[in-house]
Amino acid sequence: MLSCREVTEQASDYLDQAMPFWARLMFRLHLGMCRHCQELVRQLELTTAALGSGAFAPAPTDGPDDALLAAFQTEFGPDRPDPDH
Ligand SMILES: [Zn+2]
Numbered sequence: 001m002l003s004c005r006e007v008t009e010q011a012s013d014y015l016d017q018a019m020p021f022w023a024r025l026m027f028r029l030h031l032g033m034c035r036h037c038q039e040l041v042r043q044l045e046l047t048t049a050a051l052g053s054g055a056f057a058p059a060p061t062d063g064p065d066d067a068l069l070a071a072f073q074t075e076f077g078p079d080r081p082d083p084d085h
Contacts, residue, residue, distance in 0.1 A: 002030045007037040011044050 002010075007030050013019050014027050031038050 002026050004030075004034060004037055007031070007034070008040060011037075011041050012048075014041065015045055015048055 007027060010019065010023070010027060014024065019027065031041060
């Protein structure tokens with residue numbers, strides 16, 4: 001059985017999916033019984049997800065999705081030539 005210390009040390013590997021199957025199994029087994037480590041992994045997961053999505057970068061007030069969509073429509077709008085013709 002893993003100790004809380006081992007779970008803490010392996011948490012980032014677990015989230016990176018850089019663990020062999022049996023290690024993940026033991027890890028999850030510990031999480032199933034230990035709320036402390038459950039919370040630790042949840043927090044780490046949120047932090048990792050936030051970093052990955054750029055949530056800590058300054059965001060434009062109207063959101064990046066509208067700008068992306070507009071750029072996409074400009075680039076690939078209905079007037080684009082059909083390559084099959
Ligand atoms: Zn624990």
